[in-house]
Structure formats: structure tokens, C-alpha cells
Amino acid sequence: MKNLTADELREMYLKFFESKGHKIIPGASVIPENDPTVLFTTAGMHPLVPYLMGAMEHPAGTRLTDVQKCVRTGDIDEVGDAAHLTFFEMLGNWSLNDYFKKEAIGWSFEFLTQHLGFDPAKLNVTVFAGEEGIPADEEAVEIWKSVGIPEERIFRLPREDNWWGPAGTTGPCGPDTEMFIDTGKPKCSDQCRPGCHCGKYIEIWNDVFMQYNKNAEGKFEPLGRHNVDTGMGVERTVCMLSGAPTVYDTEIFAPIMAKIDELSGETDVDAETKLRARRIVADHMRTATFILCDPKGGVKPGNVGANYVLRRLIRRAIRYSRMLGIAPGFTVKLAETICEKYQNVYPELGINLAQCKLDLEAEENRFNQTLDKGEAMFNKVAEQLKLHNQTQISGKTAFKLYDTFGFPFEMTLEMAEKAGLSVDKEGFEEANRKHQELSRTTSAGSFKAGLQDNSEVVTRMHTATHLLHAALHKVLGPTANQKGSNITPERLRFDFTWPEKMTDEQLKATEDLVNGWIRDAIPVTKKMTTVEAAKAEGAMALFGAKYGDQVSMYTIGDVSKEICSGPHVANTSELKSFKIQKEQSSSAGVRRIKAVIGNLT
Numbered sequence: 001m002k003n004l005t006a007d008e009l010r011e012m013y014l015k016f017f018e019s020k021g022h023k024i025i026p027g028a029s030v031i032p033e034n035d036p037t038v039l040f041t042t043a044g045m046h047p048l049v050p051y052l053m054g055a056m057e058h059p060a061g062t063r064l065t066d067v068q069k070c071v072r073t074g075d076i077d078e079v080g081d082a083a084h085l086t087f088f089e090m091l092g093n094w095s096l097n098d099y100f101k102k103e104a105i106g107w108s109f110e111f112l113t114q115h116l117g118f119d120p121a122k123l124n125v126t127v128f129a130g131e132e133g134i135p136a137d138e139e140a141v142e143i144w145k146s147v148g149i150p151e152e153r154i155f156r157l158p159r160e161d162n163w164w165g166p167a168g169t170t171g172p173c174g175p176d177t178e179m180f181i182d183t184g185k186p187k188c189s190d191q192c193r194p195g196c197h198c199g200k201y202i203e204i205w206n207d208v209f210m211q212y213n214k215n216a217e218g219k220f221e222p223l224g225r226h227n228v229d230t231g232m233g234v235e236r237t238v239c240m241l242s243g244a245p246t247v248y249d250t251e252i253f254a255p256i257m258a259k260i261d262e263l264s265g266e267t268d269v270d271a272e273t274k275l276r277a278r279r280i281v282a283d284h285m286r287t288a289t290f291i292l293c294d295p296k297g298g299v300k301p302g303n304v305g306a307n308y309v310l311r312r313l314i315r316r317a318i319r320y321s322r323m324l325g326i327a328p329g330f331t332v333k334l335a336e337t338i339c340e341k342y343q344n345v346y347p348e349l350g351i352n353l354a355q356c357k358l359d360l361e362a363e364e365n366r367f368n369q370t371l372d373k374g375e376a377m378f379n380k381v382a383e384q385l386k387l388h389n390q391t392q393i394s395g396k397t398a399f400k401l402y403d404t405f406g407f408p409f410e411m412t413l414e415m416a417e418k419a420g421l422s423v424d425k426e427g428f429e430e431a432n433r434k435h436q437e438l439s440r441t442t443s444a445g446s447f448k449a450g451l452q453d454n455s456e457v458v459t460r461m462h463t464a465t466h467l468l469h470a471a472l473h474k475v476l477g478p479t480a481n482q483k484g485s486n487i488t489p490e491r492l493r494f495d496f497t498w499p500e501k502m503t504d505e506q507l508k509a510t511e512d513l514v515n516g517w518i519r520d521a522i523p524v525t526k527k528m529t530t531v532e533a534a535k536a537e538g539a540m541a542l543f544g545a546k547y548g549d550q551v552s553m554y555t556i557g558d559v560s561k562e563i564c565s566g567p568h569v570a571n572t573s574e575l576k577s578f579k580i581q582k583e584q585s586s587s588a589g590v591r592r593i594k595a596v597i598g599n600l601t
Helices: 006-018 046-052 101-115 138-147 234-242 254-263 271-292 305-323 330-342 353-387 395-403 409-418 425-439 456-476 504-519 531-536
Strands: 063-071 087-096 123-128 154-157 171-182 201-214 220-233 482-487 492-497 524-529 551-556 560-563 578-587 590-597
Touching: 006 063, 006 087, 006 101, 006 234, 046 063, 046 087, 046 220, 063 271, 087 101, 087 234, 087 271, 101 123, 101 138, 101 171, 101 201, 101 220, 123 138, 138 154, 138 171, 171 220, 201 234, 220 234, 254 271, 254 330, 271 305, 271 330, 271 353, 305 330, 305 353, 330 353, 353 395, 353 409, 395 409, 395 425, 456 482, 456 492, 456 504, 456 551, 456 560, 456 578, 456 590, 504 578, 531 551, 531 560
Parallel strands: 123 154
Antiparallel strands: 063 087, 087 220, 123 171, 171 201, 201 220, 482 492, 492 590, 524 551, 551 560, 578 590
């Protein structure tokens, strides 16, 4: 194997696929442009979805290759182990109805073995085993055999292991083939095979073959076009090439870890806790720095949506920095180290570093004040418990520390242990669950409708999306259903299912309907009820969301009735007016309307 740096790997990969007729395209922002269903770009394919779905042609052609920055925080609690990261880079090559399995598999094998130097004898692959209505991917099996992978190292696995998509309930999808390197460790059992999590087999690459369409009846039909979507993680590949035990022991993290060690002081935590804390601080600060320096901008530490995710990353880094004895002000110093490491590849880190440092400094100061106040309140609680010969902090009290004073529950647990106290974890979780049901926020703290804040203007525009949805149903029919929305104080963005561009007449009719309802001054009423009762009254429930025992049902006269967690005006007249600014494609079968209201028109 070749011991490559991340810079060398990126360059080698892009040049290899350029030699195969691919155009090198720039990676997109980590803040998604074309997918309102996610807060960040979570995979290399996200920025290319409209092209993969055939909604439009890519200006660079049908063969593309890139390096994409990605942010995933679904496994944030797992960060600190040997492998999990919240920020990573994906190497990708793409065929937009051009080449297919033979070329994709052949080039994957060639790059892994001839350019990266992996031993072909240690390469194992998985393919789709087939199921009722979908044949096994024997074509992929035969191609792998043709390049030299024997039958015993080809594993046929079910759809849950070797299938991609569709992105929604219907649409393009298909089998994939995954490549694993055998580390040489003994099998954990007779059932051990690629995909097992014991560490014997490590996934290195994945080729997705979009060749089917899942229709409304749930059947998989051959697709009229075929695409290839591949992905190889930079961090994991560099780790495997270098022989490092974890991604945190590679040259990628070396300067960040060195700076953390330089800033660390004496603490009484054990070595395992310190190791996990170092990794969490390194990972979270790297992610936060890339988000704050992103060229698209707009994400700052806050309480809603992507802003909340960023705040959580920074504040977790601060919490764990205290375990390492790191003094306040460290976030700015780590950001400087991270930008120095990456700005030759991502110039925006150098360009936006100054503003990034200001944002980090302000957030670190705010949270340190929160922690100081929270610790003072905790000490009062502990003192009162001891006065009454009690040894457990109630769940209600722990939640009050968390909700009212912003004191992290994990720190309550840590301080309680040091003080010889226990905490009613179940009581805390129950209090937190009830709070979440009342607030109806998502796990990221954003409204399900994609709101960025609940200011007066945004509240008015959110009600406008309900009117727009109702108008589209009247003009286009009941199949024009909401797929997502995003609202800022400047405009609303509404995505809906529709196969073609709306005509000027349809747009005018839609706009006229909404403005008519605004002029009618229709009251907007809210009712707390159950999901079943709301649906029985004809209310729409979107996105397949999971709801609590009680939900909010908003009714706008006989125009609209929806289950919704967002804020609303009391009367449609508060919207003043409604104007559609643009109607365009969002992805295959999904259109997007951008509009403004009132004085914003």
C-alpha cells in the first residue's frame, strides 16, 4: 500500500478519473442548496441529485468526479471512538446515463490495487442478492470475477445491505456493490463476513447502480436511464493506507491533536476519558470551523435548525475541553490550526477565518457564562440535598438545570458522581420527552416545516405556505403535495410534487387564490387533538412524521386544515399580499416555488 497524505489521495483520485474521461467539478457547500429535507450536505450525491434524477443536464457533461465536504451528526454521541466523525470528505465519480457496471467496477478495482496498492487477495466485495420482484445482481458478480475476485470473496447480501434509494417513497434506486479490505484479524464467528462490525473487514468504497424506478404501487421497474454514484471516504482511506489504528492517528488530525495537547493542562480524569475527550474536541472543532467558514455562509450558533447543530458542536467541544484542563479561548486557536491545515485545498477557510474566530469567541464566552451559572445552581441543589440527608437529584431538577439554565445533563451526571449523588435519569428523560412534545421541535431544534426562526415575518410566511399548498391543490390537483419548505425573514421556499414546469396561467391562478384568501380575512384557529382525530376531520399530516399524543391542528376556514408544529398568524389578512417570484425544478418530479409576502413584495 502507498502511505499517502489526504492531499496526495485527493489529487491521485481526481487525476485518475480525469484520465477516464471525467470532468473535475468543485465540491458544493456543506449547507445544502437543492435538498430542503436535510440541514447539511450529508453525502457526496446530495448536490448532484437533480442531475442523477435526470431533471437537468450537468454543464460539465455526463462523467464527473469531485471531492465533497459532508457533515453528519446523527451519530454525534458515538464520536470519540476509533472511527466516527461529524465532518468528512467523500471522493466521488459519477456517470449520468453514461457508463455503467463494467467500467465502474473495473476502475474501482484498478484504482484500489494498481494506484493505492491494496493487495487484490485481501479485497472482498458484496453484491445485491435479489429478492421477490428484483433479480440478483449477477452482472456485478460476473464483472468482479472477470477482474480476478474469486467466488468465495464475493458475498451476496440482501437489500438492507446492498441497495440504495429511492430518496423518497418513489423514484430511481438500485443495487450497489461494496468493497472491503480484509485486515487479517481472525473471524469473530462462522457468520463473520463483510459488513460485520468486528473489525476484520473494513469498507473502502461503494458503487451504486441506479437502474430501477420504484412506482407508486411499490413495484420496481427498469429505469429508462442508468447512473453510477460512488463514494470513498478520504479519512478512512488515509487511515487504512497508513496503517494507523484510528483516523485520529493520521496526518489529517496530527496538527489538531498536537495543538490540543499543547493547550491541555493537569486533570484528574482517567486516560480513557481523556482520549475520548481529545477526539471529541478535535472532531467537533474541525466540523464547526468548516461550517463557519463555508462560502455560502449564513449558519451561526443559534437555537434552531442548522444553527443549533453548530451550537451543539461548539458547546460539546467546550464541555470536553474542560476535562482536558484547557483554558478558555481555545476554540479560536484550534480554528487557526485547522484553517492552516486545510486552506490550501479549501481557500474559503483562510478567507473567512477572521469572522469564524469572532463567532467562536462569542459563543465560547456565552457558554462559559452558562456553565458557570449552571455549576453555581448545581452546588446549591447539592447543598440542599445534603441538608435533608437526600442523595438523589430528581429528574425534574436535572431538567430545570438543563432547560432553564442551559446546563448540559452530562455535566449534571459528572458533578453528581463527584459529589456522591445520583440522578434520576428516567425522570429527566420523561421531563425532556414532555417538553419535546409541547415544543414539537425536531431533534435538531428546527420546525418540521424548515423554519429558521419564529419572528413575526417568518410566522406570516409560514401561514402563507399553508395557503400556497391549498391553492396548488385547487389549481394542479391533490397530487401536488408538499415535499419540504424553508423560510427565512426574506422569502419562503416551497417544494411540491409535480412532474413538469407550471404554466404562467397556473402560476397566476395560484397567486390569485392566495391573495383572495388574504383579502377574505379568514380566521386561523388552532386545536390540540390526537393524530387520529385530526385525520378524521380531514387534516393533512405531512412527511410521515412521528407525532406525540397531542398535536396542533391549524384550520384556515374551509381552505386548509393541517397538523403543524409551526407558528401561525391569527388571521390571513395579516399576510397583506402574496407574490410568486420564481417556479423551478428542485429534483425529478419535484418543483420549487419561491415567494414573498406583504411589504416584501
